[in-house]
Amino acid sequence: MQEMETTPMETQQLHSSQKEAMKKIAEFSGEANELDIDEWLFDLNNLFSLMKLKDETRILETMGKLTGPALRWYQENLRSFINWSDAEKALRDRFKEFTSDSQLMREFFYIYQEENQSVISFYENVIRKYRKSRQFITEQQVITVLQNGVKNSLKEYLIRNEKEIKKPEEWLQFAREEEYIQKRIQQKITVPHHEPKNLPFFERTLSNATIQPTSTNIHLSSQQPSTSRHYYKKHHQQQSTSTRNRTYPTQNNHMTLNRNEENYPKKETQQSTPCLICNKNNHTTIKCFYKKNNGCFKCGQSNHQIRDCPQQYFFE
Template identity: 65%
Template sequence: ALRDRFKEFTSDSQLLQEFVHIHQEENQSLTSFYEHVIRKYRKARQCITEQQVITVLQTGVKNSLKEYLIRNEKDITKPDEWLQYARQEEYIQKQIQQQRNNYYSETTNQPFFEPMLQTATIQSRLLNAKPLGQQPITPHHYYQQQHQHTSKFNNNRMNEKQIQHPTIKSSRLSYPETKMYRSESCLICNRKNHSTMNCFYKKHNGCCKCGQSNHRIRDCPEQHFFE
């Protein structure tokens, strides 16, 4: 009888040692890990409490879930409650990772080399067309000249309208004149070397900056890309 009791004690001690060293394997699912712990618990139920089961689950689960489960351990009183908390956190982490993967996939598929090729093409055409002795025209100078030419053209048209319609101008002197200011910076990325419509980051649907359809670009709450 004494020998049988000693064997029983040795068996329980061995089961307890195996139980407390259970850890989730790298490729093991959360459910599989939980079921493995419960099977071990049922074999040694006489010497293991439910609180010890929760402790083994907490220490053996993968590190990405430990912090969340430790913060909520006061609300966990049974092993099945632990499994519910762990599944919720695992689901949230998978959703976040999926959103990150989609974002990285969209950014890596954008044709970054296309605007560089367009700029190089413009520069090569300008260099080939320049007179002898003239300094090379850079893309920055090209955009600046285009802006100056457009401003001069608009001023000439305003002067012509004022000459052709003096009565209209005199009749509007009593009203405050509203001036349209031309933005020198791109409203999307805040750079000054191109217009908003020619910006590489322009969205084609809705707001040009963020793509939403409930507002225009001047009312967009999004910050500039390079601020």
């Protein structure tokens, strides 16, 4: 296959991308409790293959990612590295952890997913352990470790679909789909959506009222619905009419009272005192036509004032 020619601008961008990718590779010092040498060389080889670097360039780029004791050892043995395979083997033999195969197998079969650990993180942890013991472990055993080590919330779904899982990558696909669904369900449970309730602009006037059945109500209910505003108006008018025509007994006769008279207590009628001047009952003494302009305004006599009237006990 004929390779495509690249322009100087494209070549410059490619070198810039390669430099950024190399920055993401962690430095390795060879100290205890640090990054495993197998994992570090695995990441480094993947990048070198993608960048299509020659052996001489790989050896020099590797020296740029070493620090501390590992860098000093690498510089001392640099001349003995004829190609990249020799340098890689020397690094692995020098800084490989002294772990027996039985211990690696035991660590592999007892890998469990933590409660807050994602499926991808758990899967990558299993695969890293698998690379160290690849010659002793099959892919079916990897699937078994994944099924047994996954947390209980995902285990039931994956066991139901284990007949369709033939490779570890297929297991990861099923596990990620179930993890996504459970996260969506949990979000809806913890953060419910409160939608505002659309209330009607007009509410029924008598929605909660209780009307006792009467002959009037029965008659009106046969003509129109009893829950409408029109019925309430008609019912109120009917009650007003019946109240207006209602009669109340008095001492002398039965007289008809209007609505205004219902709301106020009935005043007792007082019998008028006859006029002291003309002895008529149709007016009081002070309003008498025959009353003089001066004198007593109580009895009408001109020989004294009202304060000296001998008839003070007569009050209107």
